[in-house]
Structures are given as C-alpha cells and as structure tokens.
Amino acid sequence: MIPLALPTIAALTPGHYDISIFDEEIGELPGHARPDIVGITTIDATGRRAFEIGDRYRALGAKVVYGGPFASYTREEALKHGDSVVVGEAEGKWEECLADFENGCLKPVYETQTYVDYKSQKPPRWDLVDMNRVFQVAIQVSRGCPFDCDFCLVSKTFGRKMRYRDVENVVEELKAAPVKYLFFVDDNLTINKKYVKELMRAIIPLKISWGCMCSLDVATDDELLTLMADAGCFNILVGFESLNPESLDESHKHHNRGGSIYAEAIRKIHAAGIHISASFVVGFDNDTLDEFDRIFNFSMEHNLPYVNLHLLNAAPGTETHRKFQQEGRLFNCEPELGVGHFPTLHYMNMSQIDLFDKYMETISRLYSFKTIRAKAEALFSNGAFTRAGSDIPASLKVRLSWITFKEFVLSTDPERRKLFWFIIGLIRTDRIAIDKGLGFMLSILGYTRHIRSHHRNMKEFRQMILDQDKGPWIKNEPNQQPPV
Numbered sequence: 001m002i003p004l005a006l007p008t009i010a011a012l013t014p015g016h017y018d019i020s021i022f023d024e025e026i027g028e029l030p031g032h033a034r035p036d037i038v039g040i041t042t043i044d045a046t047g048r049r050a051f052e053i054g055d056r057y058r059a060l061g062a063k064v065v066y067g068g069p070f071a072s073y074t075r076e077e078a079l080k081h082g083d084s085v086v087v088g089e090a091e092g093k094w095e096e097c098l099a100d101f102e103n104g105c106l107k108p109v110y111e112t113q114t115y116v117d118y119k120s121q122k123p124p125r126w127d128l129v130d131m132n133r134v135f136q137v138a139i140q141v142s143r144g145c146p147f148d149c150d151f152c153l154v155s156k157t158f159g160r161k162m163r164y165r166d167v168e169n170v171v172e173e174l175k176a177a178p179v180k181y182l183f184f185v186d187d188n189l190t191i192n193k194k195y196v197k198e199l200m201r202a203i204i205p206l207k208i209s210w211g212c213m214c215s216l217d218v219a220t221d222d223e224l225l226t227l228m229a230d231a232g233c234f235n236i237l238v239g240f241e242s243l244n245p246e247s248l249d250e251s252h253k254h255h256n257r258g259g260s261i262y263a264e265a266i267r268k269i270h271a272a273g274i275h276i277s278a279s280f281v282v283g284f285d286n287d288t289l290d291e292f293d294r295i296f297n298f299s300m301e302h303n304l305p306y307v308n309l310h311l312l313n314a315a316p317g318t319e320t321h322r323k324f325q326q327e328g329r330l331f332n333c334e335p336e337l338g339v340g341h342f343p344t345l346h347y348m349n350m351s352q353i354d355l356f357d358k359y360m361e362t363i364s365r366l367y368s369f370k371t372i373r374a375k376a377e378a379l380f381s382n383g384a385f386t387r388a389g390s391d392i393p394a395s396l397k398v399r400l401s402w403i404t405f406k407e408f409v410l411s412t413d414p415e416r417r418k419l420f421w422f423i424i425g426l427i428r429t430d431r432i433a434i435d436k437g438l439g440f441m442l443s444i445l446g447y448t449r450h451i452r453s454h455h456r457n458m459k460e461f462r463q464m465i466l467d468q469d470k471g472p473w474i475k476n477e478p479n480q481q482p483p484v
C-alpha cells in the first residue's frame with residue numbers, strides 16, 4: 001500500500017500539468033526525469049530521504065515543495081532542502097502554491113488558518129500509480145480526533161472536531177478504486193457510530209475487503225460489528241499503547257482502556273472473523289522493563305498474532321517532544337531511527353541499552369514462528385475466519401503464492417514449515433478461507449521485516465546506543481544532558 005498523499009495532491013493539481021508519481025517503496029526514482037516542480041510528502045521515517053531527494057532535484061533546477069507532518073513540524077530544516085513547505089492540510093494551499101510558482105513568486109510557507117470543508121473530496125489519481133506493485137489502496141473518510149494524546153499529532157494537525165465526507169462521495173471513490181482491497185486510514189473510523197453504520201450499509205453491495213484503525217469499543221455495539229464484518233472488514237488496528245494505566249494517564253490517553261473489558265472485546269472481534277493488529281509503546285516514565293513481558297503474555301493470552309511494539313519516541317510537534325526537549329531528554333539522531341524501533345530519548349527507570357536489548361528479545365519472541373503457530377492454532381481452529389475476501393488478479397495471486405512457498409516451504413526453519421502445513425491443513429478442512437490463510441502468512445512475513453533488518457544492523461545499533469547511553473534519567477539531577 002502506498003501513501004494516499006501523492007494521489008490526493010495529484011487530484012488537486014490543475015489539468016495543464018503533466019504529473020508523474022514515484023514511490024520508492026514500489027520502484028526507483030527515474031534518473032532521466034527533469035521536472036519543473038517536485039512535491040515531496042514526508043513522515044518521520046522518510047524525512048531524511050525526502051531531504052536528500054529534494055537536494056537532488058534542486059540541483060537539477062527544479063523547485064521543491066515539501067508537505068506532510070514531518071516537514072510541517074520541522075519547516076526550518078525543510079526549507080534548507082526545498083523552496084516551500086505546505087503546512088497542514090494541502091487543499092487550497094497546494095493550488096495557491098502552484099499559481100505562485102507559475103508567477104515566479106513562490107513563498108516559503110503555505111499554511112491554512114482554517115480546516116478545509118471535507119464533505120466532498122476529489123478521487124485520488126490512482127491512474128498515475130504503477131498498480132502492478134500495489135495490493136491495497138488507502139482511503140480516508142474523516143479528519144480530526146476529539147482526543148489529544150501527548151505523543152500524537154492528529155488533533156494538532158486536523159483539529160479536535162471531527163469532519164466527515166458525505167457517504168455518497170465515499171462510495172463513488174470506492175467504486176472507482178483500482179483494487180478491491182482497501183485500508184481506511186482514518187485515525188478512528190468508528191468514533192461516530194451513526195455515520196459509520198450508514199457507511200457500512202452503503203458499502204456492503206460493493207464486495208470489497210478492508211482494514212481500518214478503531215477502538216475496541218466496536219465490540220460493545222453488536223450491530224456495528226456485524227455490519228463491519230458484512231461490509232468486508234478483515235483487520236482492525238487498535239492502539240492499546242500501554243497495559244500500564246499510569247502510563248496511559250501520563251500520556252493523557254483517556255479512552256480505549258479498561259483491562260477487564262479487553263478480554264470480552266477481543267473475543268467478540270475474533271468471533272466476527274476480524275483480526276486485531278495491537279499497538280503498544282514502552283518507555284513512558286511510569287514504565288519499567290517488566291512492561292515487555294506483560295505485553296508478550298497479554299498477546300499470548302488473547303491470541304494476538306499481530307503486535308506492533310514500539311519504543312516511546314517524540315515526533316516533532318507533539319506534547320511529548322515539547323516535554324522531553326524542556327527536560328533536556330531528547331537525543332539527536334537520524335529521524336528514521338526515531339520511529340519506535342530505536343531508543344531516542346533519555347528514559348526514566350531504564351537505560352537505553354537495557355531498553356533496546358529487552359525490546360529485541362521481546363520482538364524476537366513475539367515473532368518466532370513457534371509463538372505465531374501457537375496463537376494461530378487457538379485463533380483459527382474454531383472456524384471464525386472462513387469468510388472469503390475479495391478476489392485479486394491472477395498475476396498477483398501467482399506472485400503471492402510463490403512468495404509464500406519460497407518463504408515457508410523452502411525455508412530451513414522447521415517452525416516456518418510447520419506453520420505453513422498447519423495453515424494448509426486448515427484450508428483443506430474448510431476451517432479458514434484460502435485468502436485468509438495465505439494472507440495471514442504473508443502478513444507475518446511483513447511484520448518480521450524490521451526484525452530481520454534490526455538483526456542485520458544489531459552490532460552497529462548497539463554500539464550507537466552504548467556511545468550515547470547516559471543510564472536511566474533521574475528527575476532533578478543536574479548534568480544529565482544527552483550528547484548532541
């Protein structure tokens with residue numbers, strides 16, 4: 001899945017432009033291109049690479065405009081590598097930026113003072129993307145979040161009042177989508193249950209398959225959960241963030257919590273044939289290293305194979321960033337390292353190296369194929385995941401089947417082979433739909449990708465951490481400034 005930003009920006013661009021979209025996740029930047037103007041979208045993970053690309057195109061004479069959260073909150077740095085930054089929402093400002101470009105009076109910053117009317121959006125220009133490399137496309141139906149968690153930029157960027165697209169406008173976009181697999185990138189799709197039920201009823205006839213981000217409270221509304229399953233939902237991403245209530249208090253996360261209700265909610269969601277991708281963060285001031293074992297045990301107890309485990313980081317623009325900067329607890333490191341897989345802060349109660357070592361040990365345990373098989377046995381054996389998803393093109397089917405065969409059957413790891421044959425056994429006995437079974441194995445491969453990359457760089461990463469580690473942070477203790 002490639003980000004929604006560029007096809008959305010392309011849809012806003014006047015018709016007299018000849019537009020190309022490139023994404024390095026699915027192909028290389030062409031060496032021969034000589035554009036007049038280049039728009040680059042940024043997040044933390046891609047910030048440094050975005051600036052390198054900007055430098056390259058400026059050297060070729062192009063004007064470079066950055067957008068996205070990373071450039072929006074590091075605009076001074078972005079302007080060293082580009083001519084302009086579009087801060088926050090692009091609608092209206094991108095068109096203004098292009099008009100100024102044509103008149104030779106590009107301004108450094110384009111920033112909207114009001115939130116855009118979001119009711120009706122132009123469909124993203126997927127026709128400009130090489131769809132041979134894309135399995136799933138993104139769609140967004142709402143902007144905003146009424147909450148204001150310290151580590152998050154969403155309500156700061158899009159406001160605390162929710163804005164929704166008209167259901168008809170969404171349905172038009174879904175009908176025109178180039179594939180039947182989608183992901184709703186709304187930060188909490190189900191926050192307005194009345195709206196989302198109307199949306200679900202409208203999309204059931206489209207026979208699409210999709211995932212989204214939402215809270216566990218979908219399980220408290222049986223009608224909503226059934227509608228979501230009927231409309232093709234196969235996966236929800238839930239930000240548990242922490243199992244430690246004091247850490248949730250510390251970060252002002254006041255919803256999607258409540259230890260005892262988790263068990264029943266997870267059981268109901270699984271019974272509806274919907275996977276849960278569970279996100280957790282460790283490194284809050286109220287955390288100790290014990291949080292890692294608590295998360296591992298929780299994932300075993302509730303059969304959660306997909307776990308996104310992150311170390312607390314501080315994205316520029318967040319309250320967490322402000323607090324850690326004020327306390328002199330930010331370490332200066334490359335932005336792509338600060339996305340939750342590498343320690344970038346001066347943590348309380350744990351040294352950076354202890355935190356990193358325990359993190360690596362935990363993700364290795366979470367994603368050992370033995371652990372995954374144990375969870376899969378409990379999760380799939382009762383036949384809840386038999387609802388087939390949308391069909392995919394034959395060429396993609398062949399490619400995905402080959403990857404599964406190569407990565408599992410030809411693997412030297414006996415646990416991988418056992419998982420493969422276990423899933424095939426379920427498929428043969430109709431206890432799991434074929435796309436769900438193969439999709440599960442492919443997803444697990446995706447999850448293990450960054451673990452493999454970390455293991456490759458382990459020596460270098462540990463040395464980087466040892467060079468900067470100052471031990472646990474102690475409140476009110478002078479002389480603890482991290483190296484810059």
Ligand code: SF4
Binds near residue numbers: 147149152153187188
């Ligand atoms: S983490 Fe989720 S609930 Fe909290 S502010 Fe961000 S989007 Fe809203």
